[in-house]
Amino acid sequence: MTERGFEATLSIGDATVTAKDIELLRAIDRTGSLSAAAASLGRSYAHLQRRVVELESEIGSLTTRQRGGADGGGTALTDRAHQLCARFDRLHAELTGVTTVDESVFHGTVTVRSGQIGTVETDIGPIRALVPETERTPVRVGVRSDAVVLDTPDGAANENETSRRNSYDGKVSSVDTQDGIVRIGVSINGHELRALLTAESCTRLDLAVGDPVCASFKATAARAVTDRSTADNR
Amino acid sequence: MTERGFEATLSIGDATVTAKDIELLRAIDRTGSLSAAAASLGRSYAHLQRRVVELESEIGSLTTRQRGGADGGGTALTDRAHQLCARFDRLHAELTGVTTVDESVFHGTVTVRSGQIGTVETDIGPIRALVPETERTPVRVGVRSDAVVLDTPDGAANENETSRRNSYDGKVSSVDTQDGIVRIGVSINGHELRALLTAESCTRLDLAVGDPVCASFKATAARAVTDRSTADNR
DNA sequence: CACCGATGTATCTATGCGGACACAACGTCG
DNA sequence: CGACGTTGTGTCCGCATAGATACATCGGTG
Structure with a gap:
């Protein structure tokens, strides 16, 4: 089976911070010295030291290094370095979300365009997407399952009162609960749209296979990519 | 300024396909031969050929290579290779979405947990999040702006009829239109939640700075990360 | 049957990354 | 003032990546 992966990076100017660098900073924070960090990571001191100097020359102070003294010295992270780690964690979490959550794909052609937003005619109807x-027609539109909202058919909000631009009536085709999270398949005009719900929402909506539901998602959560292939995917 | 980036990969078994490999396959598809692809990419034929063989030994047939013949032979991609490219494109598009779209962050502590879903007490109220x-308390919760739905305060759907678990009343604090897409800042209890809307939705809801709105998002679209830092971020 | 243009394959080399190691510098403590 | 545990620096080596080159192979075509 094919698995989606990534490597996160943060760029500051022309410097690029990778997961390795963050790991390095974390080790320094944990151990309080470059040499101990090197030992803890099983890497050479020389390399760590050089990398720290290189990073700091590119993106400014990250550590306060001190040599000599009662304990022989040590290295601590600056606030800037802590912020960098925090930012990286957030990015990593978001990207992990993308690779974890599954996605529904619909083929279609772009009919209307205004700026970055376009309307794509697909098998389930028109989709307003980014x-x-x-990108050129034909396109494939991807919809992240964690962006799909399910409502009871009669409970769907008035179109003039919400910012959700895509709404489709369908039937629940599959329900798969796991660890407080429910994957739901919604059959729309013979095609499947997948949604991710909390178990609580699922029981609250009282969803079961065969039930009618209204699935909707924002245009900004749907993304179109040119369809280069002739064959189907997945 | 710091920019978020990534490198996408697809793993099949123990083989990992990178952007470079996809570029390689695309060049083969475009030119019809390994040697022409190598020339087109400005890379050595030997390396390309080796990489193709390596990839195929790991993940199965990707090309039909033929030598001899009127034209001397050539190389074409199999459907499997086309599918691989398509999958990669989708992944790339989604990841690009993450790095492009901005995100609101709230600090808080986890109170209730059930499986992967937990309730985080934050400055804007409780947030149901993944x-x-x-991850351990204290946490930071990140909410992607493209997952935030805005409604008119009175138009918000009945809580029993939707799968959105987080809903907050606030006031529009900023509106920034660009290229058919509108970035909106919503002030909730003194803190800002950012939302991404189509220009059309924005005019439809008739949003302007100071207007009251109801902002909501799904629990599965909010992600918590342990808050290691003492300092604030961004 | 030689030619052509492509694919196979082997070998050599340049480059960069990172570990190993040696040694200097530093500042406090006994 | 010497010991100690750091940081700072330079040099060498092993390894992986990838270009350069050379040559064999294949199969139509003139």
């Missing part, structure tokens, strides 16, 4: 300028 | 087992 269509970058560079 | 809290991986490994």
